[in-house]
Amino acid sequence: MEKNIVLDIKHLTVTFEVEGDVIEAVNDVSLTVREGETLGLVGETGAGKTTTALAALRLVPDPPGIIKSGEIFVCGHDIMKAKTKELEKIRGEEISMIFQDPMTSLNPVYTVGQQIAESIILHQGLSKSEAMKKAGDMLEIVGIPRSRVNEYPHQFSGGMKQRVVIAIALACNPKMLIADEPTTALDVTIQAQVLDLMKNLKEKYGTGTIMITHDLGIVAESCDRVAVMYAGSIVEEGTLEEVFNDTKHPYTEGLFNSLPNIGDYDTKLKPIPGLMPDPSKLPKGCAFAERCQYATEACREKKPETRSFSDTHFVKCTAYDDPGFHIERKVVFDE
Amino acid sequence: MSDVILDVRHLKKYFSTPKGMLHAVDDVSFTIERGKTLGVVGESGCGKSTTGRSILRLINPTAGEVFFEGQDITKLTEREMRSKRKEMQIIFQDPFSSLDPRQTVLQAISEPLKFNKIMTNRYDLEDRTLQLMRTVGLAERLINTYPHELDGGRRQRIGIARALSLNPKFIVCDEPVSALDVSIQAQILNLLEKLQDEMGLTYMFITHDLAVVNHFADDIAVMYLGQLVEKASAREIFSHTLHPYSKALLSAIPMPDTRKKQERIILKGEISSPVEPKDECRFAKRCPFATEACWAKSPELKQVEPNHFVACHNYDKI
Numbered sequence: 001m002e003k004n005i006v007l008d009i010k011h012l013t014v015t016f017e018v019e020g021d022v023i024e025a026v027n028d029v030s031l032t033v034r035e036g037e038t039l040g041l042v043g044e045t046g047a048g049k050t051t052t053a054l055a056a057l058r059l060v061p062d063p064p065g066i067i068k069s070g071e072i073f074v075c076g077h078d079i080m081k082a083k084t085k086e087l088e089k090i091r092g093e094e095i096s097m098i099f100q101d102p103m104t105s106l107n108p109v110y111t112v113g114q115q116i117a118e119s120i121i122l123h124q125g126l127s128k129s130e131a132m133k134k135a136g137d138m139l140e141i142v143g144i145p146r147s148r149v150n151e152y153p154h155q156f157s158g159g160m161k162q163r164v165v166i167a168i169a170l171a172c173n174p175k176m177l178i179a180d181e182p183t184t185a186l187d188v189t190i191q192a193q194v195l196d197l198m199k200n201l202k203e204k205y206g207t208g209t210i211m212i213t214h215d216l217g218i219v220a221e222s223c224d225r226v227a228v229m230y231a232g233s234i235v236e237e238g239t240l241e242e243v244f245n246d247t248k249h250p251y252t253e254g255l256f257n258s259l260p261n262i263g264d265y266d267t268k269l270k271p272i273p274g275l276m277p278d279p280s281k282l283p284k285g286c287a288f289a290e291r292c293q294y295a296t297e298a299c300r301e302k303k304p305e306t307r308s309f310s311d312t313h314f315v316k317c318t319a320y321d322d323p324g325f326h327i328e329r330k331v332v333f334d335e
Numbered sequence: 336m337s338d339v340i341l342d343v344r345h346l347k348k349y350f351s352t353p354k355g356m357l358h359a360v361d362d363v364s365f366t367i368e369r370g371k372t373l374g375v376v377g378e379s380g381c382g383k384s385t386t387g388r389s390i391l392r393l394i395n396p397t398a399g400e401v402f403f404e405g406q407d408i409t410k411l412t413e414r415e416m417r418s419k420r421k422e423m424q425i426i427f428q429d430p431f432s433s434l435d436p437r438q439t440v441l442q443a444i445s446e447p448l449k450f451n452k453i454m455t456n457r458y459d460l461e462d463r464t465l466q467l468m469r470t471v472g473l474a475e476r477l478i479n480t481y482p483h484e485l486d487g488g489r490r491q492r493i494g495i496a497r498a499l500s501l502n503p504k505f506i507v508c509d510e511p512v513s514a515l516d517v518s519i520q521a522q523i524l525n526l527l528e529k530l531q532d533e534m535g536l537t538y539m540f541i542t543h544d545l546a547v548v549n550h551f552a553d554d555i556a557v558m559y560l561g562q563l564v565e566k567a568s569a570r571e572i573f574s575h576t577l578h579p580y581s582k583a584l585l586s587a588i589p590m591p592d593t594r595k596k597q598e599r600i601i602l603k604g605e606i607s608s609p610v611e612p613k614d615e616c617r618f619a620k621r622c623p624f625a626t627e628a629c630w631a632k633s634p635e636l637k638q639v640e641p642n643h644f645v646a647c648h649n650y651d652k653i
Contacts, residue, residue: 187378217589258521260550271521
């Protein structure tokens with residue numbers, strides 16, 4: 001039986017209007033996440049990953065941000081139609097977010113216990129002392145001794161702060177979790193601890209997760225499906241296997257070619273030339289055409305349409321109009 | 336006979352804190368050969384940037400010697416050192432905060448030339464700036480723009496042009512690509528590699544990203560809590576890792592590959608405090624292989640194979 005869909009975003013378009021310029025941050029993005037599944041959302045700075053995530057909680061700052069169109073369902077709740085009261089109930093209880101920087105997302109004047117207990121009191125109606133007890137339980141789940149529940153954020157190291165943030169996000173057992181670069185600010189050995197923890201918690205509670213990251217290594221480690229974003233659009237989406245080993249979009253190929261590989265000493269890196277286009281001046285054709293080695297006249301003229309290579313693998317690229325087209329990247333496995 | 340350009344001996348940098356002396360860099364020794372790259376890796380707080388800055392005497396080391404082309408630069412006066420820095424430059428991590436927001440590209444790149452009175456004529460300065468901009472791949476039309484108008488990759492190119500303006504022999508690259516997106520990161524790495532080939536530059540490349548140094552460095556030094564724990568050629572360190580910390584560090588890198596499922600060594604705990612450390616192995620607290628000996632005495636860095644140094648009591652038993 002198919003697992004329940006916990007997050008369903010349909011044709012989301014978000015713009016920011018700044019000083020007369022219209023910045024198209026997210027253009028017609030659709031994605032779904034099922035229970036217990038992790039979707040990796042990959043892309044460079046400014047690709048619209050975080051804005052997509054914020055929209056799912058209706059946290060896009062307005063003004064200047066406007067959700068132009070689209071529908072968002074979290075566990076069946078229609079987020080776009082929900083009133084503020086209802087939204088407050090959904091956030092934290094059904095859907096939670098882990099922010100990138102644990103150094104700034106905690107309140108320095110409250111103890112970590114109080115910060116975890118806050119959402120428990122709000123959503124589960126427990127008394128203060130019960131909530132503090134539950135906060136201690138949460139700390140233990142993320143691997144911090146219960147005795148530290150009355151300490152302040154500055155007494156914790158970066159990795160521990162991020163665990164506290166995870167404990168806050170998971171305090172009410174949400175069905176959907178959005179993790180926005182949860183380990184970018186951490187060192188690799190600490191990152192390994194935190195990713196390991198998130199994986200265990202996902203298996204235990206069956207939370208659906210969107211993992212926003214720019215690190216393809218993290219995606220390979222922790223995600224079931226991958227969506228690659230470029231200039232506000234999802235250009236390739238598929239299972240981990242499909243996107244990594246049967247790459248179709250030239251941008252995804254470029255990302256892989258830019259990565260230095262461990263154990264490979266001779267291959268020169270092949271960066272993607274140029275820069276991402278200014279999101280207030282997107283070209284009329286494919287946004288990647290300027291930097292794409294395969295781009296044709298047709299790519300510059302019309303927006304690419306979504307085409308599917310399997311039930312789960314979708315690519316937006318006009319070059320595939322030519323039935324003989326394929327990208328250069330081949331994944332070779334040495335056994 | 337190898338041509339050693341930089342020879343660092345027993346470098347120490349301690350900072351005084353209310354709780355005692357913080358041993359940021361504690362007895363670090365290494366050499367770099369001319370035209371080569373030494374990658375220095377480690378986690379935040381391990382003293383890698385402090386080492387880089389102490390070598391250039393941007394902060395004065397507490398003890399130890401730094402020989403640059405045979406001359407002990409820790410003995411130079413401030414004035415002599417200032418002129419020495421023409422040959423020793425640094426590229427900083429954050430291209431967003433290392434440039435003066437009120438300087439144009441022209442002013443930023445030509446400032447070192449003016450400051451050292453190498454050129455004073457406005458036209459010469461502009462010529463040299465344009466030449467440097469071409470070298471690092473900045474379009475000439477950007478000469479009068481301000482940093483806020485440029486993206487991270489271009490700003491980092493300005494930082495590189497500034498470092499190159501005095502024709503240095505040696506450059507400390509302090510996490511030069513950490514703040515950049517992967518596609519831009521690859522552009523900058525290729526540029527640094529090209530400049531090294533063309534100008535015979537020597538790099539000390541400080542980073543926390545092992546994949547980057549693996550690609551870029553000839554030798555790699557791994558630091559932990561102010562000390563060097565392992566040093567070897569890049570190939571050797573990846574294929575034949577000896578120190579348990581280096582092993583954990585290598586296994587922790589997430590690989591962008593779906594088929595290579597590696598055995599991950601998850602370290603317990605976090606880096607302990609570098610304030611007044613005891614005479615014991617600083618990694619012992621997190622090390623799965625720690626024995627009596629590790630708590631009794633801090634291990635010394637020993638050469639165990641040609642050009643492979645390790646500081647561990649039990650490296651041959653694990």
